[in-house]
Amino acid sequence: MSAFYPYLRMRRGRVAPWMRDMIAEHRLHPSDLIWPIFICEGKGQEEPIGSLPGVSRWSIDHLGKRARQAADLGIPCIALFPNTPNELRTDDAREALNRENLICKAIKAIKDAVPEIGVLTDVALDPYTAHGHDGVTDEAGNVINDETVGILTEQALVQAEAGADIVAPSDMMDGRVAAIRQALENGGHQNVAIMAYAAKYASAFYGPFREAVGSLGRLKGDKRGYQMNPANIEEALREVELDLAEGADFVMVKPGLPYLDVVARVRDAFGVPTFAYQVSGEYAMIEAAAAAGAGDRGALILETLLAFKRAGATGVLTYHAIDAARMIAS
Numbered sequence: 165m166s167a168f169y170p171y172l173r174m175r176r177g178r179v180a181p182w183m184r185d186m187i188a189e190h191r192l193h194p195s196d197l198i199w200p201i202f203i204c205e206g207k208g209q210e211e212p213i214g215s216l217p218g219v220s221r222w223s224i225d226h227l228g229k230r231a232r233q234a235a236d237l238g239i240p241c242i243a244l245f246p247n248t249p250n251e252l253r254t255d256d257a258r259e260a261l262n263r264e265n266l267i268c269k270a271i272k273a274i275k276d277a278v279p280e281i282g283v284l285t286d287v288a289l290d291p292y293t294a295h296g297h298d299g300v301t302d303e304a305g306n307v308i309n310d311e312t313v314g315i316l317t318e319q320a321l322v323q324a325e326a327g328a329d330i331v332a333p334s335d336m337m338d339g340r341v342a343a344i345r346q347a348l349e350n351g352g353h354q355n356v357a358i359m360a361y362a363a364k365y366a367s368a369f370y371g372p373f374r375e376a377v378g379s380l381g382r383l384k385g386d387k388r389g390y391q392m393n394p395a396n397i398e399e400a401l402r403e404v405e406l407d408l409a410e411g412a413d414f415v416m417v418k419p420g421l422p423y424l425d426v427v428a429r430v431r432d433a434f435g436v437p438t439f440a441y442q443v444s445g446e447y448a449m450i451e452a453a454a455a456a457g458a459g460d461r462g463a464l465i466l467e468t469l470l471a472f473k474r475a476g477a478t479g480v481l482t483y484h485a486i487d488a489a490r491m492i493a494s
């Protein structure tokens with residue numbers, strides 16, 4: 165230890181905006197943001213989602229405009245989530261494999277309108293199953309691992325063939341990354357990347373998302389038989405290690421803010437591109453806090469997103485992406 169007060173004054177580094185800016189250790193940039201959007205059937209449709217104020221489902225014809233807006237703000241990638249029409253939800257989730265499903269149409273619409281933006285698709289069956297689980301179930305309602313992996317692999321191929329740049333398995337089945345990587349290689353999709361939801365927790369923060377994709381009222385039981393126990397972090401490291409060994413290019417931790425310790429450990433341990441998903445319940449919490457006058461909305465958004473960077477996240481999936489990118493630019 166060399167210097168002490170009064171020779172050492174930490175506040176010298178905080179005297180003026182330029183000084184604070186000059187010595188900032190982390191910065192938020194629009195290229196840190198991935199924007200998740202919800203898609204519905206129809207034409208000219210914009211359906212507000214009650215539990216996600218400010219977020220809507222859009223029909224395919226809106227997507228070109230939305231993608232243009234994101235690209236112009238410097239957002240590199242959009243994540244797509246479908247609200248499948250009820251009559252197409254079945255126990256075997258076969259709509260997930262339909263080459264004309266909402267997701268495939270959405271990928272094409274975005275790629276036609278804005279070829280330079282990345283498209284990420286979720287690999288999981290919950291938007292397509294009648295029971296709302298991420299895979300197919302046995303009689304007792306348990307998700308069957310290996311049979312589900314077979315369907316997920318086909319689903320990922322269908323998405324890659326429609327033009328997805330990144331497939332993101334969010335189902336937490338064992339062995340799915342290896343199966344998907346092999347199928348992509350064999351199918352000529354060497355450049356399609358896998359962002360594995362490697363450490364995905366069985367969280368109470370997914371409620372508004374389930375409303376958005378229409379699986380909320382359907383879900384029988386919970387997802388604790390496949391998503392991780394919020395009590396565990398060593399297990400998260402094993403999940404990440406396995407997904408990387410199976411061929412994941414990038415990994416994700418989900419939810420975000422309550423799991424920043426996991427983000428930091430994963431980034432430190434593996435040094436691979438590590439993304440965090442600031443999930444629907446976190447978005448809703450920030451909006452509710454701002455609406456209640458508990459804090460300035462913009463400041464809350466930017467501070468939480470910066471916290472992800474400080475923890476070591478490469479990027480963040482956030483429903484606030486457009487607003488955040490606008491604020492960063494202004």
Ligand code: PBG
Pocket residue numbers: 286288289290298334335369370371372373374387442443444445
């Ligand atoms: C589905 C999936 C979920 C989310 C992303 N993909 C929900 C779940 O696992 O039940 C949640 C995202 C959010 O809450 O914003 N496999």
